[in-house]
Amino acid sequence: MIVIASGKRYLDIDAYASMLAYRELLKLKEIEAMAVSNVPLNESVPPSLLAYPFKFDDYEVKEGDQFIVLDVSNKDFFASFVTLDHLIEIIDHHPGNEDFWADYTLNRCIIEPIGAVATILFEFYVKENLLHKMDKSIAKLLMAAILDNTLYFKAKITKDRDRDAYKRLEEIAGVNSTFVEHYFMECQDMILSQFEEAIKNDTKIENISPYLPSVFGQLILWDKECIQDKIACMKEILSSFGEDWMINIVSLKEGRSYLFYSNKQVKNNLEVLFAISSLEDFILLDTVWLRKEIMKKALDKK
Numbered sequence: 305m306i307v308i309a310s311g312k313r314y315l316d317i318d319a320y321a322s323m324l325a326y327r328e329l330l331k332l333k334e335i336e337a338m339a340v341s342n343v344p345l346n347e348s349v350p351p352s353l354l355a356y357p358f359k360f361d362d363y364e365v366k367e368g369d370q371f372i373v374l375d376v377s378n379k380d381f382f383a384s385f386v387t388l389d390h391l392i393e394i395i396d397h398h399p400g401n402e403d404f405w406a407d408y409t410l411n412r413c414i415i416e417p418i419g420a421v422a423t424i425l426f427e428f429y430v431k432e433n434l435l436h437k438m439d440k441s442i443a444k445l446l447m448a449a450i451l452d453n454t455l456y457f458k459a460k461i462t463k464d465r466d467r468d469a470y471k472r473l474e475e476i477a478g479v480n481s482t483f484v485e486h487y488f489m490e491c492q493d494m495i496l497s498q499f500e501e502a503i504k505n506d507t508k509i510e511n512i513s514p515y516l517p518s519v520f521g522q523l524i525l526w527d528k529e530c531i532q533d534k535i536a537c538m539k540e541i542l543s544s545f546g547e548d549w550m551i552n553i554v555s556l557k558e559g560r561s562y563l564f565y566s567n568k569q570v571k572n573n574l575e576v577l578f579a580i581s582s583l584e585d586f587i588l589l590d591t592v593w594l595r596k597e598i599m600k601k602a603l604d605k606k
């Protein structure tokens with residue numbers, strides 16, 4: 305049996321959608337395969353997508369099964385049941401492990417900088433000339449994955465291939481532009497319903513640069529307005545991690561990042577880093593910045 309797998313801690317919509325799309329593609333080619341995971345899904349997979357008629361298989365991995373791994377290429381993070389001896393394929397977009405796999409003989413190993421693995425899966429359907437047979441629900445899952453992993457095409461890793469794939473998937477799914485807001489609002493609702501957990505799960509504590517506090521949180525929202533009455537609560541949660549903190553609130557609808565901070569010292573450092581000054585109790589950036597991009601800017605600053 306061919307088993308399609310992903311990571312070992314949690315799966316996001318890119319892994320989820322790509323695994324199901326790959327299984328369905330193999331089915332169209334009359335190759336039997338199972339999409340298998342034993343870990344939770346994160347808040348990028350909202351209830352309406354889980355209600356689609358495509359789900360993971362209830363399958364127990366057996367001796368001799370072969371593995372295709374998607375959206376992860378660091379072997380230490382592979383699903384626990386994956387064995388390297390029987391690994392046949394890796395499709396990923398996280399850099400860093402290309403050299404390791406260069407020494408392995410796999411049927412296929414694609415690790416490339418692109419917005420989403422879902423885009424690569426879309427391209428597989430095109431290559432196999434089976435796009436006309438793609439189910440509408442699979443198209444919607446892949447669309448959600450591209451939206452999430454490219455942050456609505458605003459993340460710097462986004463390629464034209466992601467935009468092209470999305471456009472063609474939109475036609476197959478037969479949905480209009482409200483899909484975007486609907487998807488991100490549903491993810492936002494999941495974040496709000498477990499607000500403290502969401503902040504804790506996405507806060508990094510690490511000394512990176514004199515320009516940044518060691519506690520650095522991030523929330524990716526559709527509309528920053530939705531946390532207006534939660535700001536005090538958010539500050540309290542972050543203060544529990546340390547005296548100096550900041551949080552990057554991405555507001556996708558506006559295409560901007562809001563930086564909240566613990567005190568004047570942190571504020572001053574951020575104003576120097578971004579060459580900006582603010583009269584508000586936050587710093588408003590004019591585009592979306594991801595935490596990893598802010599970290600890189602701080603590291604590059606002499």
Ligand SMILES: [Mn+2]
Binds near residue numbers: 318397419420453
């Ligand atoms: Mn991904």
